[in-house]
Amino acid sequence: MRESGLSWQGLDEGDPALPRPGDWLAAQSALAVDLAHAALAVGRLEARLALMDDRTRAGATRRLALIEIEEMLRAQGTPLSRDEIGLDAMAARAGADLAAMAQARWALRRLEGQSDPARLRDFLALHRNPDGEDATWSERPSGAAFDAAAADFLSAMAALSGLHPLARAPAARMLWRLADLSPETAAIEGAVWAARDMARAASGLAFLPLGRHGRAVWADGGPPERRLSRHLAAVAQGAEDAARMLDRLSAWAQAAQDATAAIKGRNPARIIAALAAHPVLHTAGVEDLAGISRDTAERLLSRMRTMGLVREITGARRFRLWAARV
Numbered sequence: 640m641r642e643s644g645l646s647w648q649g650l651d652e653g654d655p656a657l658p659r660p661g662d663w664l665a666a667q668s669a670l671a672v673d674l675a676h677a678a679l680a681v682g683r684l685e686a687r688l689a690l691m692d693d694r695t696r697a698g699a700t701r702r703l704a705l706i707e708i709e710e711m712l713r714a715q716g717t718p719l720s721r722d723e724i725g726l727d728a729m730a731a732r733a734g735a736d737l738a739a740m741a742q743a744r745w746a747l748r749r750l751e752g753q754s755d756p757a758r759l760r761d762f763l764a765l766h767r768n769p770d771g772e773d774a775t776w777s778e779r780p781s782g783a784a785f786d787a788a789a790a791d792f793l794s795a796m797a798a799l800s801g802l803h804p805l806a807r808a809p810a811a812r813m814l815w816r817l818a819d820l821s822p823e824t825a826a827i828e829g830a831v832w833a834a835r836d837m838a839r840a841a842s843g844l845a846f847l848p849l850g851r852h853g854r855a856v857w858a859d860g861g862p863p864e865r866r867l868s869r870h871l872a873a874v875a876q877g878a879e880d881a882a883r884m885l886d887r888l889s890a891w892a893q894a895a896q897d898a899t900a901a902i903k904g905r906n907p908a909r910i911i912a913a914l915a916a917h918p919v920l921h922t923a924g925v926e927d928l929a930g931i932s933r934d935t936a937e938r939l940l941s942r943m944r945t946m947g948l949v950r951e952i953t954g955a956r957r958f959r960l961w962a963a964r965v
Contacts (some may be wrong), residue, residue, distance in 0.1 A: 660798050666863035667806045673871040677805055678840065680878035685843040687882050697751075698916040701728075702888075703848045703881050704750035705918055707834065708743050711827045714854045719743055722952050722962075725919040729960055738824070746831050752845040756835045759789040759820065763828060778822030785820075792818040796836075804840035805847070805874055808833040809859065809866040830857045837874070849877035884965075888915055891965045895948045902939075906931050910939055914949060914963045922959050 667674060688696050705721040712719050717739035724743045745764055748754070754762045765785070780788045795814050799807050815821065815829035830853065837847035849856070852873035859866050892915040899907035909929035913920060920928070926936040940961055943949045952960040 660801070662863045663799060663806070663810050663867070664801055666867045667802055669864055670806075670867055670871060673868060673875075674803055674806060677871045677874040677878070678803070680875040680882075681805065681841050681844070681847065684848075684878040684882045685841045687885055689843050695916040698918060699885060699888075700751055700845050701747070702918040703884070704747055704846070706850055706884070707750060707846070707848050707853070708746045708827075710849070710851050710853055711746065711830050711857065712739055712743060714830075714857050715824075715826045717742070717824075722919075725962075726952060726960060729919055729921055742825060742827050746827055749831050749835060750846045756832055757793065759793070760785070762832065763820070778824070780819055788818045788820055792820060804837055805871070806867060808837055809856070809863070809870045811836060812857065812859070826858065847874060847877070848881045849873045850880045852876040852880070887965050888963065891915070891948075891963050895943070895963075898946055898948060899943065902942075906935055906939055907943070910936070910943065911948075911963075914961065919952065919960055919962050922961070925961060 688699060691699060705724050708724055709719065709721040719739050724740070724747065727740055727744060728747060749762065754764075756762055760766075779785065792814055796807070796811060799810055802810070811833045812829050815832065821828040831846075834846040834849070838844045841847070856866070856870045856873045859869060892911050895911045896908055899911070906929065909931065910925055913925050913928035917924070917928075922933065922936050922940065925931075925940065926933050929936065931939075937959075940949060940951075940959075944951055944961075948964055949961050950964045952962055
């Protein structure tokens with residue numbers, strides 16, 4: 640197997656842009672208070688999700704993932720809205736950039752927990768050509784060269800085992816770029832890998848959401864302490880924003896129940912519960928989750944839209960998609 644050339648030992652001693660494990664450990668020690676604050680914010684978010692049942696927690700994870708991917712793609716320069724990504728996930732194709740949507744589709748699966756980050760070829764959805772090398776047109780290392788780069792990246796990350804999982808991401812993003820594991824047009828891949836890797840600090844989370852704060856650090860530079868300081872601030876702010884979003888969703892559900900209290904029966908409450916648990920649902924999904932007829936679902940959803948409680952994303956009569964108006 641050809642060596643990729645990526646190793647801590649191979650880095651130039653005089654290059655401040657390529658710090659070593661000891662530099663990152665020193666930065667972590669200097670920022671112990673910041674790390675504790677970030678860990679506390681993440682713990683609160685994890686506890687918030689732990690109170691949910693499995694279905695609601697999965698829906699909350701998807702909701703957070705859609706926000707995260709929207710921000711990652713914006714930082715990469717290929718913006719898609721969370722509604723467009725949600726439409727695609729529900730098989731109601733949005734008229735968006737096809738390459739960006741393919742990346743969004745991949746990122747959504749990974750942020751929801753699919754694939755082991757330690758198996759980089761599988762994680763990146765790459766498949767070896769049984770006849771030998773991967774496609775020659777690939778903008779990333781291919782075949783044995785990719786396997787060598789992946790092995791060296793994981794080896795370099797193993798040398799950072801003394802770092803807290805929340806503190807490894809700045810070094811991981813740097814190493815990912817050095818290894819050329821992704822083409823320049825797919826910076827989202829390294830950000831998704833780091834988000835999953837950070838979740839080792841919180842077993843109740845599939846990934847660590849940075850949200851809009853990620854844009855300050857996904858392509859950062861500078862010495863380790865400065866990078867880590869910005870990163871830990873983004874972790875804390877991202878976790879706090881995510882928790883507030885879940886609180887707003889709970890507040891919406893309560894307000895929606897109050898607003899529909901005069902409507903006879905439990906059907907409005909069932910619809911509210913379904914839309915609180917899922918970021919986007921088509922009418923048939925509401926029908927199924929609420930255990931009501933299609934006519935009842937359509938009638939109540941239309942009424943709740945008029946009341947300003949829900950919004951229709953598509954406007955298509957045959958395939959209508961709905962979301963809570965949070």
